[in-house]
Amino acid sequence: MARSHACASRGEQEGSIEQARANAGRYQYDYFVKTLGHQLDFDVNSNADRDRIIDMMTENGAWCVGTPDDLIATIKRLDQESGGFGGFMIQATEWGTERTETGIKFITTRHEQATAYMADGYSRSGDDIGTALVVPGPGLQNASAAIGTAFAASSPIMVVAGQVERDMIGVDRGVLHEINDQLDTIRPVTKWAQRILDPRDVPEAVHEAFYQLKSGRPRPVEIEIPPETLADVAEIELLEPVNYQRQAASADSIQRGRAHCTRIQTPQILQGQRVVQIDIDEAELGRNYENTFGIAGDAKMTLEELLKAVSVIKPASESRQAEIEEMREEFFGEGRALEPLHSL
Structure with missing residues (x-):
């Protein structure tokens, strides 16, 4: 196994070495102590112990700390000495990715x-x-x-x-x-x-x-x-x-929806569907519920167009509006002041 910790330039190599030490210490502590419950005789904050961990982890492999050129040289050396290797891991760190010029946050x-x-x-x-x-x-x-x-x-x-x-x-x-x-x-x-x-x-x-x-x-x-x-x-x-x-519904669908709504004398919404269903995916229309009418299109844009189309509908009478308000108050009234919960 070859482990590499690449730095952006030769001048940052010391920072890369410190990162490699810290990662090695954290890996050993998190896996062996936290996960497996083992006791290890090292101090995760000691550079000497961290270096010992790196040597222990790479006894049969190689650890490269340096620039991408150093990384390539290590790969070539391993290939010449062993004919190949089983795996390769590059540890990417925040201090390295912050220097990218792509504008992408990784x-x-x-x-x-x-x-x-x-x-x-x-x-x-x-x-x-x-x-x-x-x-x-x-x-x-x-x-x-x-x-x-x-x-x-x-x-x-x-x-x-x-x-x-x-x-x-x-x-x-x-x-x-x-x-x-x-x-x-x-x-x-x-x-x-x-x-x-x-x-x-x-x-x-x-x-x-x-x-x-x-x-x-x-x-x-x-x-x-x-x-x-x-x-x-x-x-x-x-x-x-x-x-x-965004894809709005076709003008023909809007007009058919308008005609459907204008035929309703006292429209009510009892639940989310069964009157008019609007969905961007036409295959979803009527899939789970039997719809009176279905319109394929972007929900926001279709509703805006549908509201314009039905704006000519005569509003409900004052008595009907009062009845609707009474029903609304009765429905939501109990939920406004919940009784204290009691254990059984």
Whole structure:
């Protein structure tokens, strides 16, 4: 196992060494003491003990602290000495990611499910799209619970998953993190999913992903990328961003809804449905309840247009309005002053 702690420049190497020491101490303490309940004879605040932990953890491997060039040199040395190695871990830290120039805030978690739930919460709390980055196979499966929640709640999140090497996809060799038909496992809880094998296909795939996220019923989408695709270099053409507009119901649907409402002498809302159902997804109209009338379109825009259309309806008489107010007071009155709760 090769463990690396990369720093942005040679001048920051001392800070990287300190970060590596702290991470090693925290890892040993959290896993062996907190999780397994073992007693360890070291001080997590002692640099000497932290260095001893690093030596102990990498007795049969290598620990690299330095710039990306140092990291590459370590990989080449390991390859020459052993013919390869089983795994490789890069520890990313806040002090390193703060120096990125992408304008993207990268937040790490301890589990893929938390990653996808955070993306879901981010999307629900504003107008932006939350993105979850996960490893392939079990990583994507770990995230599937949160993706399924977002799917059921019509929450748009972008999931970017890894894949095994291109020539290993679908051959069932048992390589690390391999699962057969990874795309098929995630399709039931995504609106759209695609595998990218050629880096030249990235712009079109991302463009389509955001079209799916921002049009129609909002739901998660997933893109999976093998490691070679990430490493490949290719000439690409970025597509112009598109401002996707809300979709109101058709004018014909609004007029039919108006005609339906004008025929009602004393309209009342007894519960959320069974009179008029408005849904962005036409397939949902009448799915769970038998509707008197269904309209496909964005709820906010459709209601605004429907209110304009029915504004000519003659208001209820004063006596009828008084009756409605009395019913409203009777219905909500008991809930305004709850009696103290008593134990049984």
